[in-house]
Amino acid sequence: MSGATTFPEATAVKVRSDLNAISVDVEDYFQVWALSEVIKREDWDSIPLRVEQATRTVLDLFDRTQSKGTFFTLGWVAEKAPSLIREIAARGHEVASHGYDHTKVFDQSPDEFRADIRKTKHILEDVSGQPVKGFRAAGFSLDDRSPWAHEILCEEGYLYSSSVHPIAHDHYNAPDAPRFAWAPLKENSDFLEIPVSTTLFGGRRVSCAGGGWFRAMPYAISSALLKRMTSTDGQPAVFYFHPWEVDPEQPKVSGLSRKSRLRHYLNLDRMEGKLERLLRAMQWGRIDEVFPVKEMQEAA
16 A cells, blocks of 8 residues: 555635535444443344434435435345435435444454455445445544555545544544545545534634534524635535434433533434534535545546
């Protein structure tokens, strides 16, 4: 492998000017990192699934607002709930890879990562009947600890990654990464890294990407930050959230630290309403509609 630097300069990419990209990280509530301190990987098979019901809530929300999105899905979920994956595809959304079982990229060796993304791609393509073009790392864990990841993704047939949240954070740390789509591989400049959204406020990067940030902030502030980014930078927003964030009836897990408990459960009861308001306020589509990955695949 080339060992190219992980974060080169941003690359000029032709994008849709009339559409923003919305994405859903399809994992169940018990698979998130905030709960991993008390729920172990070996316990997953014994826990009743809620991801099917929660994801169908998202699908219905997208139907009501005439929105399409990209669903970054765990291979583990696709094996347990194949009908859900077929429904996502049948409703006109993009099915993409979130890895097999939510293992962070920098916790894998290159060979382990390759096996993981290859396995997940095969599972999702077999179940959905769609080519899988995109990948999102668990916990936005593609950073300078895994400089080999983009090259492996390209070699395994992926056309893009949306695995970088370009801010400083205790779970991920890429404050110097480009804020907009860039080509990480000099040998194959068609492969894209498509970061989730940030804007500049007082000279500092502020997330407007969704997830827990969106749940925590008043809607007016989140909306203003997104509109500031799209108008000031002339770039489409790349937004994300999880099905469990629209499932306020999920079990309350005991034994969590105060920080993890706050992160996971804050404002779950308000999330669906806030999302519907956002979906109606802006135009949203699949990542492969907003960025030029369709053209790349057709030319391949």
